[in-house]
Amino acid sequence: MTSHRDTIYPEQARILAHEAYAGDQYWMKVAAPAIARHAKAGSFVHIQVDAQRPLRRPISIMRVDRDAGSVELLYKVFGEGTRLLATRQVGEELSILGPIGTPFTMHTERSRALLIGGGVGMPPMVFLAEQMKRAKHGYLPFAIFGSEVPFPFSARPSAILVDGMPEGVIASMPLLEDWGIPSRLTSKQGYPGCHDGYVTDLARAWLDALDEGDLSEVEIFACGPHVMLEAVAKLARDYALPAQVSMEEFMACGVGGCAGCVVEVQTPTGPAMKRVCVDGPVFDAKAVFPA
Amino acid sequence: MNPDDKQMLAVDFCGLKMDSPIVLLSGCVGFGEEYTRVSGFSNRDVGGICLKGTTLEPRLGNQPHRVYETPAGMLNSIGLQNPGARYVVDKILPTLDLSETRFIANISGSTVEEYAEVARIFDDSPVDAIEVNISCPNVKKGGAAFGNDPEVSAAVVAMVRKATSKPIITKLSPNQTDIAENARRCIEAGTDAFAVINTLMGMAIDIEERTTILGNNMGGLSGPAIKPVALLKVHQVYQVCRDHGIPIIGQGGITTPEDALEFLIAGATTVGVGTALFYDPLVCKRINRGIVDYLKRHGMSEVGQLTGTLRLNQAKSACEVCKDDD
Numbered sequence: 215m216t217s218h219r220d221t222i223y224p225e226q227a228r229i230l231a232h233e234a235y236a237g238d239q240y241w242m243k244v245a246a247p248a249i250a251r252h253a254k255a256g257s258f259v260h261i262q263v264d265a266q267r268p269l270r271r272p273i274s275i276m277r278v279d280r281d282a283g284s285v286e287l288l289y290k291v292f293g294e295g296t297r298l299l300a301t302r303q304v305g306e307e308l309s310i311l312g313p314i315g316t317p318f319t320m321h322t323e324r325s326r327a328l329l330i331g332g333g334v335g336m337p338p339m340v341f342l343a344e345q346m347k348r349a350k351h352g353y354l355p356f357a358i359f360g361s362e363v364p365f366p367f368s369a370r371p372s373a374i375l376v377d378g379m380p381e382g383v384i385a386s387m388p389l390l391e392d393w394g395i396p397s398r399l400t401s402k403q404g405y406p407g408c409h410d411g412y413v414t415d416l417a418r419a420w421l422d423a424l425d426e427g428d429l430s431e432v433e434i435f436a437c438g439p440h441v442m443l444e445a446v447a448k449l450a451r452d453y454a455l456p457a458q459v460s461m462e463e464f465m466a467c468g469v470g471g472c473a474g475c476v477v478e479v480q481t482p483t484g485p486a487m488k489r490v491c492v493d494g495p496v497f498d499a500k501a502v503f504p505a
Numbered sequence: 506m507n508p509d510d511k512q513m514l515a516v517d518f519c520g521l522k523m524d525s526p527i528v529l530l531s532g533c534v535g536f537g538e539e540y541t542r543v544s545g546f547s548n549r550d551v552g553g554i555c556l557k558g559t560t561l562e563p564r565l566g567n568q569p570h571r572v573y574e575t576p577a578g579m580l581n582s583i584g585l586q587n588p589g590a591r592y593v594v595d596k597i598l599p600t601l602d603l604s605e606t607r608f609i610a611n612i613s614g615s616t617v618e619e620y621a622e623v624a625r626i627f628d629d630s631p632v633d634a635i636e637v638n639i640s641c642p643n644v645k646k647g648g649a650a651f652g653n654d655p656e657v658s659a660a661v662v663a664m665v666r667k668a669t670s671k672p673i674i675t676k677l678s679p680n681q682t683d684i685a686e687n688a689r690r691c692i693e694a695g696t697d698a699f700a701v702i703n704t705l706m707g708m709a710i711d712i713e714e715r716t717t718i719l720g721n722n723m724g725g726l727s728g729p730a731i732k733p734v735a736l737l738k739v740h741q742v743y744q745v746c747r748d749h750g751i752p753i754i755g756q757g758g759i760t761t762p763e764d765a766l767e768f769l770i771a772g773a774t775t776v777g778v779g780t781a782l783f784y785d786p787l788v789c790k791r792i793n794r795g796i797v798d799y800l801k802r803h804g805m806s807e808v809g810q811l812t813g814t815l816r817l818n819q820a821k822s823a824c825e826v827c828k829d830d831d
């Protein structure tokens with residue numbers, strides 16, 4: 215018998231709020247006390263989107279409120295399953311399994327966390343920022359979010375100065391700003407206050423402005439499209455920084471039973487196929503994207 | 506569930522005492538511990554667990570994507586990812602609580618000899634039985650599955666028979682012309698039981714990219730979509746098995762108690778649950794409950810009384826369907 219027993223909770227979760235944003239993005243809040251209690255930044259939930267769909271859909275967690283027993287999700291309609299999820303109404307119940315997965319690991323000796331989120335890769339980064347804010351250790355996270363559809367929030371000019379930022383790159387995420395956590399946004403769509411480029415371009419500008427001592431305290435955390443994660447892995451290599459990336463893959467069981475969700479990783483004993491659902495979704499960038 | 510109700514679910518499956526007719530299917534529950542992550546799930550709710558398909562050498566399996574949802578089902582092309590028989594026996598089996606349920610190895614090979622060797626390794630292990638997955642590509646025959654040919658299927662079973670004294674469950678493929686003939690040959694070769702059916706081969710296409718979705722191009726179809734096919738195959742194999750007292754694990758799309766009952770009536774002694782777990786990890790509790798309620802409603806005291814109670818219509822067309830019934 216193994217110690218992982220009874221760590222994933224099936225809950226009938228009432229939908230407390232469900233709002234649509236531009237670009238087919240949806241924000242949902244559900245009542246799921248056990249999941250809220252045990253989730254960590256990087257965990258996801260596996261949702262029955264519809265009674266007629268044989269497979270659940272994995273969605274990463276953006277925030278939890280342990281006292282209220284609620285869980286917030288942000289997702290984008292990607293296929294038939296998420297399209298059905300988008301039709302679910304406030305007051306309805308969803309069968310949800312969670313929290314699932316190996317979460318991000320924070321390291322106190324690496325206080326300067328660079329959080330990089332692309333598109334619906336943003337939610338776990340918001341969770342991680344909040345987790346760092348709550349931690350007793352004084353983490354100094356900085357978040358860079360990129361999106362090619364309108365951001366699912368009204369960007370606000372930042373009141374927090376960040377060294378190395380190009381002229382005019384002032385748009386920030388209000389939620390993080392209110393927590394006193396600096397953030398900046400990037401897009402190729404010309405949104406005001408956003409950096410015209412990729413998240414990794416802005417990350418380089420930030421890293422280049424750090425002195426050697428500060429640089430040695432940086433750890434990178436990222437979630438987003440595969441190409442973005444690949445670029446983040448290269449960035450981490452270039453600056454000799456540790457990086458944790460959260461991966462995505464089609465899933466069936468979501469609990470480690472089927473090996474349907476694997477990603478190839480390099481291990482000391484050679485290549486291995488690791489399950490994104492329980493071995494991940496968070497992996498060492500070096501293992502997934504070797505040089 | 507109260508002890509009297511529980512007693513109604515007990516079955517004997519080729520000598521294995523099972524507390525429930527439900528068997529968790531190979532490839533869906535890893536090596537028996539994965540689903541215990543889910544709070545409320547218990548290995549004790551099922552009569553047996555078929556472990557992931559195991560080969561002689563470790564296998565990395567296929568490139569992603571490996572799973573894809575299809576209408577009322579899914580395709581999978583895992584490619585038998587497993588750490589090799591030696592590792593399973595030495596490192597994984599000792600971590601299981603063998604008192605919880607019956608554990609059944611599921612073996613695969615790319616040659617007849619490999620099947621025998623894997624069977625020998627499991628013969629000297631605490632597993633309760635060995636399930637032989639003959640749906641694997643036969644390297645010497647250009648990749649056609651062993652299970653598509655009664656001759657080759659029987660050869661595999663005969664080799665495994667020599668390698669083990671544990672009960673052998675032969676898992677039949679639906680991707681063949683005459684499943685009843687195959688079953689007959691496997692009985693002669695010494696199988697103790699059958700698992701009917703394995704997945705049906707299928708494909709999914711991305712029309713924008715004009716590529717196949719699965720990394721391996723094709724995969725096995727499972728879930729409710731295959732249930733009617735599976736029921737017919739169980740019925741056909743049962744005609745052959747009945748007189749030999751050879752039991753069947755009926756499987757393919759079982760999701761509800763009613764599905765399970767259909768398979769039992771068609772001739773299965775136990776019922777397999779795989780894909781349905783992905784939707785509802787606690788589905789076995791519901792199926793157990795539903796079977797008990799049905800048995801009570803029909804004045805039966807144990808689930809075994811249901812097996813093969815199907816009454817066929819006497820219409821000529823119906824007899825042609827089960828042409829193996831003589």
Ligand SMILES: Cc1cc2nc3c(=O)[nH]c(=O)nc-3n(C[C@H](O)[C@H](O)[C@H](O)COP(=O)(O)O)c2cc1C
Nearest residue numbers: 472530531532558581638703727728757758779780
């Ligand atoms: C993800 C997945 C992996 C599977 N792996 C194996 C395997 O390793 N060996 C085997 O004999 N059958 C394997 N199967 C087939 C199942 O054991 C079962 O026979 C089939 O899925 C039909 O039952 P179901 O519709 O209840 O899933 C696999 C099925 C799935 C869905």
Ligand code: FES
Nearest residue numbers: 466468472473491
């Ligand atoms: S989805 Fe089944 S192992 Fe990850």
